[in-house]
Every structure is written in C-alpha cells, then in structure tokens.
Amino acid sequence: MSPTREIYWNIPGHLLLYPLFAISLAIFAYGVWRRVRLWMLGARHLSAASPGVIHEIYPTTPGRRIARVVSLGLGHARFFRTPFPGIAHFLLFWGFAVLLVGTIIVFLEADLPGRFYFGPFYLAVSFALELGGIAFLLGILLLGLRRYIQRPEQLDERFDDKIALALLLFLAVSGFLIEGLRLYVLQPPWESWSFVGAGIARLAGAASLSDGATTRLHQLFWWLHLLATFGFIAYIPYSRLLHILTSPINIAVASSDPRGTLRPMDLEASEIYGTSQIDEFAPKQLLELDACTRCGRCQAVCPAHLSDKPLSPKKVLQDLRHHLSVYGPTILRASRAGEKNQEATADPELPLVTGGTIEEDVLWACTTCAACETECPVLIRVIDKIADMRRYLVLSESKFPSELRLFFKNMETNFNPWGIGWATRADWAQGLDIPILSEVGSSKLLYWVGCAASFDERNKKVAVATSRLLKAAGVEFAILGAEEKCCGETARRLGNEYLFQMMAMENVELFKQYGVTRIVTTCPHCYNSFRHEYREHGTGIEVIHHTELLATLIEDSRLRLHGPAASGTAVYHDSCYLGRYNDIFEAPRSVLRAALDPAPQELPRAMDRSFCCGAGGGRMWMEETIGQRINELRTREALEAGVATICTACPYCLTMFEDGLKAENAEERVRVRDIAELAEEAGEVSV
Structure with a gap:
C-alpha cells in the first residue's frame, strides 16, 4: 500500500468549507481595501513639489528589492540583532510558512483532477509539516514568554495581542490534535513520519x-x-496581524536612500509647507504606519526616550496610525462629497500637531540619530515624518523653541550658527599658507572647513591639524575662506527648509563657479548633506570625510604615523551621521590603529549601535531641560570603560563630550581628541 491519506476522512459536510472560505476572504479583502484607501489619502497632495509614493535619490532596481525581501523578510536579517525575539519570530514565521504550503498542497490534492499526494512525496510533506508545526508552536510559546513573563519595557500590551497569540496557539495545538486522533483510529504503518x-x-x-x-x-x-x-484570515486586516502583509510590502518598496533622508520640497510650487494633517503625508509614509509591529526595537535604542524625554519612535508611529484610523474615513467621506480639503480634515480641536495627537516637545526631542531606523526590522522611516511636522511648525506657524530664533537669525545674517562675522571665517588659517580659491582660481580638492572648525575655538584646532596633515602629505587643496557658508543641514533638520535651500543653492553656484569636483570635510553633517541632499540641487560632487582621506594617505605611505599619540586606554565614538548614515566605520579605526598604541577599545554601544552624543537634529542649539542630558549619558558610558582618551570624528561630538566631561568633573583626567589631532601628534610624513 502506498503511503497516503483520505483528505476529508471522518468529515461529512466538508463542502461547507468553501462558502465559509469565500466569506472569510471577502471580509479579508474588504479590510485590506479600507486600509489601502487610507494610505492613498496622501496621493491627493503628491505633485512635482512633493514627490513621495516612492521617492528616492538613489533609485533601486527590482533585483535589489527582491534581494532585500529575501534577506530582511525571509531571512529575518535585522530581527536577529535582538536574538531572543528574533529567533522566536523566525521560528513562528517559517513554521507558519511550512504549514501554509502544506495546507495548499492538501487543497490542491482535494480539488484538482488526478492524485499526487502519496508515496515518498506524502511522507516528506508529512515530516516537514511536523517540523513546521513544532517551530510554529515553539515560536508562539517563546513570544508569549517574552510578552507575559519577561515583559520588556519596550512592549506595550493590548487586548488585540492576546487574541492574536491565543488564535495562533489554538491553530498550532488543534492541528496536532486532529492529526493524532486520526492516526489513533486508522493506525497507518507509516505514522512514525508524523511523529x-x-x-x-x-x-x-x-x-x-x-x-x-x-x-x-x-x-x-x-x-x-x-x-x-x-x-x-478574516481578522488579519483589522488587527496587529496586518503586518503579515504590510511589513514585506514595506521592505519591498522601501527607499534605498541613506537613513534619515528627508522628502524634498519645491517651495515655489508647494501649497502646503510641512505636514499638519494626516493626509499630507505621502502614501508610502502612511503604509509604514500599518507596517509597524509595535516590537519596540526603535524605542529601546532611542537616546531621547532613554534620557526620559517624551519621544518614543514607536509611539509616534502608533499615534499617527490611530489618527489615520479615526479621522481617515471622515476625510474620505468628505472628499467624496466634494467638500474642501480644509473642511475634510480632522477635528480642528484635535489636529495632528500644535496641541493635537503629536505634542511639540515630542518633535523637538529628536536628535535624528537614526538609531530607530537602523533597528527597525521592516525598514520603517521615522525621521522624515518628524521633520515634516517640524517643517509645518517652523514654516507655517513660526512655532519653535525660543532659542532657535537667534540660531535662524545668525544663519540668515552671518551664514553660521554662532553669529560671528562671516568675514572672519578663515581667520583660523592665518600663518598656515593655505590657498584660497578666490585667489588661486581652482584646486583638485576643496577642504570644506565647516562652521564649527571655522568659528568654535576648540574645533579650530581640528581644522589646523587637518590642514597640516594634508600639506605634509603633499595633497593639493584649497579653502573657500570668507566665501564659505553653512551647508544648511542643521536648518533643514530643524524644519527650516527655506533657509536650507537658500544656502544649498548659493553653495552649489559657488561650486560651479570654481569647478569644484571633490570635497573633503571634517564634519559628518556637512558630509552627509553634500553627498546626498545636495543632489536634489543638481550636484554630483565626490565628497570625502577627512578620516577616509587620512586612511588612504596612510595606506599609500604618504603619511607615516609612528605613535603612540595617547597614553592609557582610548575609545572611539562613532558619529551618527558618519556611521549609521553613511556606513563609515573602518576608516576612522584604521587611522587610530596607526596613531595609537595600544589600539582603541570599543564602547559597549559602537558601530551602527553607537549611542548619540545628543547634538544632532539641531539639538546642539537647543536647551535640554527635560530628562537627563544625552551627552552626559554617553560620557558616563565612556568613563565607565576607564578611558584616558575619547576619540571622535565629528565637531558636534567633540563639543558634547567636552561638555559631558566638565559635568562629570573629569576634564582633567580624560581628554577628547579628533582623529586628525591624534594623527598629527603621531605623524611622521614622507611625501
């Protein structure tokens, strides 16, 4: 007898399953249709002025999208960054997938002419279903253990969670019971395959x-x-289980642009400045609200949340989703009735921002460090939504922390946050014999000094060290001198898109005037802006961070470092905009290995899991009056490692660490140095 089984053994009236299945599919389809209509609310505001269905600076090929789904969706690559829940979800996912395939095979055997579910194939499928069922059940139990026994702070609890988990558990257990009872009665000789x-x-x-x-x-x-x-099946689109559909879709259509990339704005064509209502987000941004699984990985690494500020990336997404679910249908009905957009939006007593769903303190707490986006297993973007709402507050309402008024004024009048006269921008270079583009006409390499290294006394030393190293290595370079202006990155992150675009366009014209094709800078914020965001304004300039250039010079033996440039233990702090935003991790470490003996140690949170210094997103220029100071938290982490030197590659990080050491009364025993300063101390140049 060939191994097989009767599909509907002991089930009279099994044909009833077909109308029941049709009903469940209809309920499922209706629920999905409702959510898709809500996502497409944002399409009403899409135009050349505000692209966003899938906006990309760097377009992604279909092949790369498929590879991403395989790696992040099927392979759970990012889930395993948090091992316990990652393993649990992997077991749940693949167990469910195997059981789904097995169910489809059974349906095909029952409904297609001919038979194929017998013999070795039947035994192999039976064995695979046992393994899949075990994985499925184990994944459910592990996730239940995490949620109801371990209870990590990042997980919130809703009744929907209990329903979903109980439903999955019943499916797993009842499936095994049905099989066991059938085998008990029939006792087939091949029952051991279904162990x-x-x-x-x-x-x-x-x-x-x-x-x-x-x-x-x-x-x-x-x-x-x-x-x-x-x-x-019917419950999926009405519950947290919707992420079964939305998460893989979001992974597939996610932008390949660097983390933290913001939506462009055509200020002349735009009728809406920023986002004040839920339907002003792009459809892709609204899809992301449904793709969020509330796993809390973003919240667990957010420096604002960990320093007791009101921001939680997870809560922002969930609050926006709730707002969409409550007010989206009203907007749709009003739109169908032909009412004006203003009348069709949410209840004016509960707007999206300015005293509504998202409080202003939540928006201003963000450092745009992108830790949340790095951890998200399904590639949800948070920073663009916060920036869009900041844009509304700044451009439409003129509502922002009072200390930013001086910041914006300084940028408008002297083109730098300090408000120091623009004509003194190159004073740091006196006596160094550094060429200025207006005098030499052109250069193979433009050294973009940046505002901090031009005006901040401490960071001027970094500019001097960098220049000396480049000159000693025989690198031909020049600076813009007084013609250099702020890149505008901080203004953009603070929501002042107008100020950013004004500075960006002026800088682009300056680059064209001097034929600039290659830039080196010591500031990761300038680096990120030039490399990625200036592309919106027609530039394709090669941008290098000074640690990358120094690493190349050392590798080419144009710069010899004999070290050690520091005594005692040293650690390197990864800047958010250099590391997480641009994946530059090895170059700084390469320079430090050449400059220091022993080589620097790693902090507990390093590489793409580095903890923010607290200065990004414009926080450098705002008072930190809520919760703990982020820079002091990071400084304490370094001090606990017993360090003598903290190494940085960002002017903001350098400043925040020095302030943190003062707060901890440790500035006499621990020093902060930029990598260029350490390289200069250890340098012996051979040209």
Missing part, C-alpha cells in the same frame, strides 16, 4: 478512548480548527 501526531495517538491509546469517542473529538476539533483558520 508528533503519533505521540498524541499513543496518549489517546493510554487514555483508552473508544473509536466512537475519538471520531467525534476528531470532527469537533477539525471544525473548530477550520473556523479558527478562516477567522484568522
């Missing part, structure tokens, strides 16, 4: 169940399992 079911059959035998009682139990659990399965 879990065979074990349940032995338990039924030990309980001395009669065949009649067993068949009745089998029928009961079969129908309950069927109803639970169809209920599960």
